[in-house]
Structures are given as structure tokens and as C-alpha cells.
Amino acid sequence: MYTIGDFAKHGRVSVRMLRHYDAVGLLRPARVDPASGYRSYEAHQLTRLNRIIALKDLGFTLQQVGAILDQRVSTEELQGMLRLRRAELAADMAAATARLAQVEARLRAIDSEGHMPATDVVLKTVPAVRIAELSAVAASYGPEDIGPVLTPLYDELFRRLAAAGITPTGPGVAWYEDAPQGDGAVIAHAGVTVAAEPRDGLDVDIVDLPPIGTAATAVHRGSMDQVVSTGQAMARWIDANGYRSAGYAREIYLECPEDKAGWVTELQEPVVRGTSS
Helix, strand or coil, X not given: CEEHHHHHHHHCCCHXXXXXXXXXXXXXXXXXXCCCCCEEECCCHHHHHHHHHHHHHCCCCHHHHHHHHHCCCCHHHHHHHHHHHHHHHHHHHHHHHHHHHHHHHHHHHHHCCCCCCCCCCEXXXXXXXXXXXXXXXXCCCCHHHHHHHHHHHHHHHHHHHHHHCCCCCCCEEEEEEEXXXXXXXXXXXXXXXXXXXXXXCCCCEEEEECCEEEEEEEEEECCHHHCHHHHHHHHHHHHHCCEEECCCCXXXXXXXXXXXXXXXXXXXXXXXXXXXX
């Protein structure tokens, strides 16, 4: 038998919490001394305590926890519920991390307002390139909408290319166009450079992207969640040097290590000489 204090230590909970669980009928002491009122617990009750804490962490109320325990949830069922909750929390953390990166990118863009852009912009001609691609619609051109569309597209693209025996011959290339439904939606194309020819039964599109006569280009280093500041620096350069944009920028993924902080991406935005008003 354990005193309530010792049982609390072994269960890694507070004495106050154990008293509350007793009061609501979730976890009764094995014995209560009739003279002193001291509560005592047995080691096997740690099993029930673990289930109570686990179900609480899943978001159930104490009333719901009691109902579930009364239904004799099996260890396998509880493990399945916890794994599902773990996956949900991991997804929430990933989304929060992406939102934080986007906020930081906007802060950098605001910090750079009124200053000469530090990003080096180079004008050059971009040759035509053949890519294998998959595409889908994103709600907007913002990183918060583009990333969740492109990432699974690239996963599926490389899976299909491997199944077809096609080996990429160059970097990944993403490009964009306005979606027919409007409302700011865009069609995001996830592509990679290939030397393959179109053929029947190939479940990826083989596309020849046309050359760009004049492109303003800049290198973005880091996660594409933080591309806003680089893109806006390039926009200021384009305007300051008498050009205007002629379409969405292509993204050439030059280096893509597992840690996205090490990514190196070239932005290639088609431009033409601006007209004086």
C-alpha cells in the first residue's frame, strides 16, 4: 500500500489531483483509514491513473473519461486513440511552425521597407526546359496555401517517375498560372527537369516550358515559407529599374536538403520594360 503522497510521486501527479479524482469517483483509494481519513493506494491502481491522464490529454472531460473507463477500453484501443492524438498534435505543431515562419517573413519584409533591397537581382535569358509535372489548384499564391499543395504533389511526382523508370536530369521547377475560377486561386505546377518523351500510359505530364526572354532572377536561401521578403525585394528592384512583371515567378529548386533552412531556390520572374505614363 502507498500513502497518497507516495502514490502521487509514482504516478507523477499532484496530491490535489488525486483528491479531486476521488471526489468525482474516477479513482477511489484502495483504503481510507476510518480514524484519520488518510487515503492509501495499491500499485495496480497506477494502471487506471495512466488511463485517466491519457484520456484527459486526448481532450476528454472527466465525465467522459469516467464513462470510457466504465466501458473497459482495451489497451489496444487506448493506444490507437493516443497515436491518433499524437498525429493530430504533430500536424498542429507543423502548421504552427509554418505560420511562425510566414510571420517572420512578413516582419523581414516590413523591416526592409524604405531601404535599398539587399537581395542581388540579375537580369538574364532563361532557356526552354522540359519537365515532368503534376498540378493542382491552390487557394492563393501565399506560402501558406502553396506549400501544402506542392509538397504532396512532389512526393507523388517522384513516386510516379520512379515507377515509370524516369530519372530526373536537373532541378525541380515550380511554376504558376491563374486558376479559371478566379478569386485569387492559382494552378500550382510541381515539376522536375527530365529528358523523357511523352508516351501513352505515363501518368505524369511532360511539358516544355518556353524560354523567358528577360527574367529578373534572385536567389532565395531558406524555407519557401519565408520567400515573401525575397520576392518583395525583387519586386522593388523591378520597379526601381524601369521594368514591370510579366507573370508569376518560376521557382528553381537548386538545393533541397532535409533541413529546409538549407534550401537554395532561384526565382525567375519574366519582366518587360515599363511604359512611361
